[in-house]
Amino acid sequence: MLTLLHRGAQPRSQLTAQTGLNRSTIAALVTELTELGLAYESEPDPTRQVGRPSPMVNADARTVAIAVNPEVDAITIGVVGLDGALLKRIRYETEVSPTVAEFVKITSVIIESLRGEYESAGRVIGIGVAVPGLVRVDDGLVRWAPHLLWRDEPVSQLLTAATGYPVWTANDASVGAFAEHIYGAARGIDDLIYLNGGASGIGGGIISDGRPLTGRAGYAGEFGHVRVENGAAEKGTREEGSLETEVNRADLLQAVGLTNADAETLDAALRESTDPAVSALVRRQLLSLGTSLRNAVNVLNPEVIVLGGFLASIFLTDPDFLIERVRSQALEASFEGVKILPAQLGADLLMIGAAELAFAALLDDPTTL
Structure with missing residues (x-):
């Protein structure tokens, strides 16, 4: 299987x-x-x-999983076939960051609207949820999603109760790393780092020797919270000077005159912009991103670094600049052979990765679901 x-x-x-x-x-x-x-x-x-x-x-693509990705400005729900193809994607925009109760209500209503179509043609095996935050690997408890303000929330249990489907929950960047490892830019690569940039900040996933590197409880890979600007350290806060305060989507949206947009819209706006202020902002963000990637290369010695979300967008404005920034700062031996690539799965990535959470149960025993 x-x-x-x-x-x-x-x-x-x-x-x-x-x-x-x-x-x-x-x-x-x-x-x-x-x-x-x-x-x-x-x-x-x-x-x-x-x-x-x-x-x-x-x-058989008639057997499907539901994939869900909550963000501060939208809840995205997808239907993914057993062959890995995204069959449908729905983006439900929210005016404010949803509470867990609001997330469960909105998501269950949308899933209910999909139920008849996909159960009549085949089978829905379950739901995978990709959350931008710390998710305990043992039971999927969302310990802390800082931008959503979710703390110690049993998302899997709540969504199962609302939909009747089994639910698996994990960190969004971790499932993104796995998706790119299996289907995307890092297919066949056993040592990789994936960084995802979204509305809820920057997260990371690590594949080491072909296996996810999650840490003791599942919280490894939080590159967005690593400090890249030392000048802010004296303020004593967790976030000042971190990667996701220096490299963030909100500043990019404001620079191109958007208030809320999906990944494709922001990507197009950045590519089409001729405003020097936008170029200067992107360059500053690439400098900070380069510092973070330099640290990752020195610590983890990956073969490939994959950038997704808005990180891929700013990287593609000037790939050579970021690659040279990392090369010049990293240890020479550690950077040998390292490739920095945009995510190949694009906007489908987190949907495909979240669905893999549900499909994984089939690998253990195809008769259980």
């Missing part, structure tokens, strides 16, 4: 070779997955000309 989820459709003969199981066992497993609504077979790949044609085994 893992092979179909993360590598796409595979010839049955290739599954036999990869697993070491015999053909009859693979045939029986494919039949079972088909009966569970998790896979189906299609005609052999016409590009494979050598040997006996083998049917293609595909993940």
Whole structure:
């Protein structure tokens, strides 16, 4: 099942070779997955000309997960097929940051409107929630989401009670790192750092030796709270001089004359702007981002750094500048071979990553859901 989820459709003969199981066992497993609504077979790949044609085994996109990402200005809900494709995305804008109760109410109403369409055609296996904050890895408790002002909130339990679906909750940047590792710019890379820039600040996710690096309780990767401006340290606050105060979306929106916009709209506005003030702001933010990435390179020695959200947008205004900034500050040996790349999955990234929280249960036992 893992092979179909993360590598796409595979010839049955290739599954036999990869697993070491015999053909009859693979045939029986494919039949079972088909009966569970998790896979189906299609005609052999016409590009494979050598040997006996083998049917293609595909993940069944009629089995879906709901993905949810709350931010300070909107709640985004998506439907993701078992093949990793985003089938639908709904952005519900909010005038103020939603409370947990408001989030659960809005989200459950939208999910209810989707239920009939996707359950009639297939099956909804559950909900994955990507939260911009500290999420305890053991049980998904949101310990502290500073921009949303959520503290010790059992989001999974509340949303399960409201929708009837099982719910898994995790940090947004952590699921983004996993999505880029499996499907995106860092596909096949075992040591990577992902930084996400959104309305609720900057978060990070780390994949080390092919596995998520979460720390003892799941709070690793909070690059947004690392200080990059020493001059503010004497003020004694947690946030002054941190990466997400020096590099933030609100300043960019104001500079281009927007009040609330999705990632694609802000990205287009930055690319199209000819205002010197916008260019100067982007350059200042890239300088601070470069300092943070230099520290990350020296501490974690990644192979790839992936930037998502508005961080990808400012990076793409002048990629060479940021790369040179990091190269000139990092230890020479640590920076050897490091690539800095924009997230490949774009605005779909957190939806795909959150859905993986729900799909992960299928990998343990496809018969449980």
